[in-house]
Amino acid sequence: MVTPIATATAVSPPPPPNAVTGHSEQLLRRRAVTLRLVLAALPPRERRILTMRFYSDLTQAQISSRVGLSQMHVPRLLKRSLAQLRAGMLSDRSSSRTAQAPGPDR
Numbered sequence: 001m002v003t004p005i006a007t008a009t010a011v012s013p014p015p016p017p018n019a020v021t022g023h024s025e026q027l028l029r030r031r032a033v034t035l036r037l038v039l040a041a042l043p044p045r046e047r048r049i050l051t052m053r054f055y056s057d058l059t060q061a062q063i064s065s066r067v068g069l070s071q072m073h074v075p076r077l078l079k080r081s082l083a084q085l086r087a088g089m090l091s092d093r094s095s096s097r098t099a100q101a102p103g104p105d106r
Contacts, residue, residue, distance in 0.1 A: 031089070038088030046081040053078060 039047060049067060052058045060078075064071040 031092075034089060034092040035085070038085050038092075041088070042081055042084060046077055046084075049074065049077050050081055050085075 039050075042050070045067065049063055052063045052066065053060075058066070060074045061071055063069075064074045067074070069077070
């Protein structure tokens with residue numbers, strides 16, 4: 001038995017991956033500003049460690065020797081710093097939702 005070939009239906013193609021709408025562009029800008037503020041609030045040592053790990057792609061051993069910390073302390077600081085970044089970003093996200101939510105009619 002021959003199976004019929006499915007015919008293509010008219011579906012609009014998705015936007016290109018790099019297409020940014022006006023709303024999403026504003027959102028990206030706001031998140032970038034928030035990230036900069038949250039990073040600036042971290043102690044200098046934690047910012048330095050994050051930079052070495054994620055921008056310079058250094059290992060924990062390399063970071064520990066450059067900063068003068070034990071190799072066991074570096075992942076603790078990374079975890080704590082990332083948690084602070086996450087909390088700051090989520091806080092901004094929830095506050096922006098609250099600000100955009102319509103209030104009750106009075």
